[in-house]
Amino acid sequence: MSLSLNFNEGEFKRQMAAAAQSGLQQLAREQTSDFDRLRQQYTGRPVEEIRPALQRLFARYDGKITEPELTEWAQMISDGTPIEFKPEKIRW
Template structure:
């Protein structure tokens, strides 16, 4: 069997590309949170949850019901949600 070593440069490039994709995804989620905060602040959690779930799924994400409830509560309270990457 032949082996091939990609080396450090390849690994760094892959990490850089992945980090870029993560930052792009975080920016999309941030836009979603900001928009929902503008349009749904003060509304009930039960009203926000289905809208939040649809938006989350449109971005390709999956979210548990407890997480959904927590984010919806923050939006209802008018609390800003900030996404971060490491």
């Protein structure tokens, strides 16, 4: 009995990239939705009130945000600016 295995590396990479891209798109939709909820809840509120909520959101995604970014994003939320996440296309 003989067993033959053919591995198509190009097809494998294509399928892996498609799966990863799909996952990134889903994550971007979730994060955009989370930021939209913050915007709806905190538009017009002081930046200092928004900062802790923004830090909690980043922590939920195991993310980190620097001090200047935290203030900048909190200001955008206070101003009612929509924040949308769009993943870049995966390139191998």
